[in-house]
Amino acid sequence: MAVAAPAMxxxxxxxxxxxxxxxxxxxxxxxxxxxxxxSSRFFLEGLNxxxxxxxxxxxxxxxxxxxxxxxxxxxSVTAFTGETAFEHGRKRLxxxxxxxxxxxxxxxxxxxxxxxKTAHFTRGExxxxxxxxxxxxxxxxxxxxxxxxxxxxxxxxxxKYNEKNHWPVSGVVMYWHFVDVVWVFFYPALYLV
Amino acid sequence: MNKxxxxxxIIAVILAVLTVVEYIFAVNVDDTAIRFYxxxxxxxAKAALIVWYFMHFGRVFRPEEAH
Numbered sequence: 082m083a084v085a086a087p088a089m090x091x092x093x094x095x096x097x098x099x100x101x102x103x104x105x106x107x108x109x110x111x112x113x114x115x116x117x118x119x120s121s122r123f124f125l126e127g128l129n130x131x132x133x134x135x136x137x138x139x140x141x142x143x144x145x146x147x148x149x150x151x152x153x154x155x156x157s158v159t160a161f162t163g164e165t166a167f168e169h170g171r172k173r174l175x176x177x178x179x180x181x182x183x184x185x186x187x188x189x190x191x192x193x194x195x196x197x198k199t200a201h202f203t204r205g206e207x208x209x210x211x212x213x214x215x216x217x218x219x220x221x222x223x224x225x226x227x228x229x230x231x232x233x234x235x236x237x238x239x240x241k242y243n244e245k246n247h248w249p250v251s252g253v254v255m256y257w258h259f260v261d262v263v264w265v266f267f268y269p270a271l272y273l274v
Numbered sequence: 275m276n277k278x279x280x281x282x283x284i285i286a287v288i289l290a291v292l293t294v295v296e297y298i299f300a301v302n303v304d305d306t307a308i309r310f311y312x313x314x315x316x317x318x319a320k321a322a323l324i325v326w327y328f329m330h331f332g333r334v335f336r337p338e339e340a341h
Contacts, residue, residue, distance in 0.1 A: 098334075105334055128306045147297055154293060158286040161328050165278045258328045265320045269313040273300035 097248050104252055108259050111222075115263050118218060119270055122211040128274050131208045133201045140201040140208070146272035149192035150264065153223075156185035157261045160230075164254040167247040172237065175250070179234045182257065186227040193220045215267055222260045229253045285327045292320050 131140045163178030193216050202209040233253045236242065242250055296316040303309045325331050 101334055105331075128310055143297075143301075147293075150293060151290070154286070154289055157289075157324065157328055158282065161282045161286075162279060165282065169278075255329050258324055262321045262324050262329075265324065266317050269296060269300065269317055273296065273313055274306075274310055 100248060100252065104255060108255075111259070112263075114218070115266070118211070118215050119266055122215060122270050125207040125211055129208075130272070130274065131202060131206070141212075141272050142196060142199065143272060145192060145196055146268060149189050149196075150268045152185050152192065153189050153261055153264050156182045156189065157258055159185060160254045160257045164247075164251055167237070167242055167250045168244065170244040172240075172242070175242075176234065176237055179230055179237065179250070182254075183227055183230045183234065186223055186230070186257075190220050190223050190227070193223075212271055215271060219260070219263055219267055222263070226253070226257045226260050229256065281327065285323055289320055289323060292316050 132138060133140050159178045159181040163175045163182060166172070166175035166178060196216070197213065200209070200212070202212065204210055204213050230253055233249055237250065296313060299312050299316070300309055303312065
């Protein structure tokens with residue numbers, strides 16, 4: 082005898098919420114790597130920043146450090162503005178802000194590359210080891226972010242995102258902010274302490 | 275939209291001020307321990323602002339409809 086199935090009003094899983102939680106778990110695991118790098122900096126060099134050889138000036142370029150920090154901070158603002166624009170359907174503003182974030186990210190990476198080229202220490206020294214490792218790992222994340230922002234930007238130009246569907250933009254922008262948070266700790270550890 | 279943008283700008287200004295204060299503090303304070311704790315405090319404050327307002331950490335614990 083056929084029995085009528087009870088009406089199912091069960092709501093399916095919230096895909097965006099699952100994506101968001103997964104991204105935060107990824108951030109947590111990444112944070113452990115960056116925390117270990119940060120602790121190795123203090124383990125190897127204590128609270129010191131070495132001086133240039135034969136000089137009483139610090140070996141790191143303070144002005145350059147501050148400049149690239151401001152640029153990365155500014156890129157977080159453009160990324161936030163871009164994400165908010167897509168959330169509210171202002172696609173044109175969103176396109177420009179994502180593009181500005183990409184450009185600022187590339188300028189930041191260029192600043193790090195310049196610092197590497199003009200560094201007054203070598204990778205054979207303890208500070209050089211942590212400096213090149215920390216900035217190198219961070220810069221590789223910046224370049225990953227630039228590539229992902231580029232992919233999202235192209236998809237956005239093709240009209241793939243709108244007010245209802247903008248999770249890829251939000252996800253990449255969150256990753257970009259995470260990279261900024263890492264630099265918030267790396268900058269004082271490498272340049273100011 | 276405008277409200278969200280305004281909030282973003284306010285957070286950006288606070289972050290910029292904290293960054294400049296951090297730099298001036300580091301350049302002018304000679305005591306290593308005080309400098310370390312001061313810079314750590316500024317970094318934690320900046321990170322908390324970015325995580326909460328820019329990365330929308332609060333949304334992790336809210337249903338999608340509530341955004």
